[in-house]
Amino acid sequence: MAWLTLDLQFFSGEKTEKATPKKREDTRKKGQVAKSQDVNTAILLFFMFITFIAIGPFWQERFTNLYTHVFTEYVTWNLTPDQIHLIFLDIIFYIAVTVAPVMGVAIVAGIASNLLQIGFLFTSEPLQMKLDKLNPISGAKRIFSVRAIVELIKSLLKISIVGAVTFSVLWGSKDDIMMQAQSDLDSSLSFFGSTTTRMGLSAAIALLVLGVLDYAYQRFDYEKNIRMSKNDIKDEYKNIEGDPLIKSKIKENQRQMAMRRMMSEIPDADVVITNPTHYAVAIKYDESEADAPYVVAKGADYVALKIREIAQKSQVMIVENRPLARALYADIEIGQTIDESFYQAVAEVLAYVYQVDQKA
Structure with missing residues (x-):
């Protein structure tokens, strides 16, 4: 007795095959990529606090000068509308120059973290209005989906770990914090500045570890979502190469036309x-x-x-x-x-x- 073996994937549409290069390129053009926002946040925080350490003396000098300038010069001016406008513009420009290095580092870190994960990608597809996003049934499915539960667990885990790390830094410095009541202003500012920086760097490192794990999960979830069935691969091949039946008919028509022209x-x-x-x-x-x-x-x-x-x-x-x-x-x-x-x-x-x- 002969047995006939059938591949049920052609009928069930089960997606068990890895995505083809064309499918990956199409999903990338739509803005669907494996990316962890935690990696971006961790890199941004890390370089921001490194910048705080590097320009700490510069900021101290700038804000001290601003404090001195306000209470030694501006208080002696006659407050007319023009004078108030001039003071406002002067302070805004002074603060802008002060925070410009931090803003520059933030922009560079944000761009670099995205390039590190997905490379250069520009697409307006995610910004397009899609009516199916307004469907309440689809929205409810997204809210109560497995992915939503995973994201909730991740958020709680991040809050717990980052909170534990920052609290451990504060707890380790509790004695020094109590002693600041007897210190002068410069010492207190220096202490709280260094403590805040240590808390930020510790939180950034912890978040970076979580971000790497999250990126691995996002990569796994992305590969799972773009899987294809054998029928999908077959249809894609037909779209690229053309239906063999149609191609044969076109070639036959071309041969007939060439034959008539030759005759x-x-x-x-x-x-x-x-x-x-x-x-x-x-x-x-x-x-x-x-x-x-x-x-x-x-x-x-x-x-x-x-x-x-x-x-x-x-x-x-x-x-x-x-x-x-x-x-x-x-x-x-x-x-x-x-x-x-x-x-x-x-x-x-x-x-x-x-x-x-x-x-x-």
Whole structure:
């Protein structure tokens, strides 16, 4: 008894195959990529607090100067609308110059973190308005989906870990914090600034570890979502290469058109050289078209028979020359001039045809 094995994936549509390069490119153009926002946040926080450490003295000097300037110069001005406007612009410009390094680092870190994960990608697809996003049923499915539950667990885990890390830094400095009541202003500011920076760096490192794990999960989830069934791969191949049935029909139509075009040239030929039954090659010599005789039609077996029939109806002379017919059929394409190696043989045939025409 013979058993027939069927691949049920073609019927069930189960997506078990890895995505093809075209599918990956299409999803990327739509903005669907494996990306962890936690990695961006962690890198941004890390470099921001590193910048705080690097420009701490600069900021201390700038804000001290601003404090001194406000309470030693601005308080002596007569507050008119023009003076208030001038003070406001002066302070805004001063603060903008002060925070400009941090803003620059934030922009660079944000761009670098995205390039690190997904490379350069610009697409407006996610910004397009889609009505299915307003569907309450689809929205409820997204809210109560497995992915939403995973995101909730991740958020709680991040809050717990980051909170634990920052609290441990504060708890380790609790004695020093209590002693700041007896310290002067500069010492207190320096202490709280360094403590805040340590808390930020510790939180950024913890968040970076979580971000790497989250990126691994996002990568896994992305690969799972873009999987394809065997039927999907088959349909994609058809879209790229074209349906084999349609391609065969197009080729058949092209062959028929070429055949009709070739047959229409036979009445203008000077001679048809035959095998006599297996091959037929129609030759034409026109000085205004080419420097040498050229092939206007050729064929074997049934096509050769049709060429001979059209030649007889059009009163085109048929000359039997087996070696020449076979060689021309094999070496010369339609519309191509004959090679120099055939000049002598073809010239003799044409000369014979012209002699017969003159006698007629």
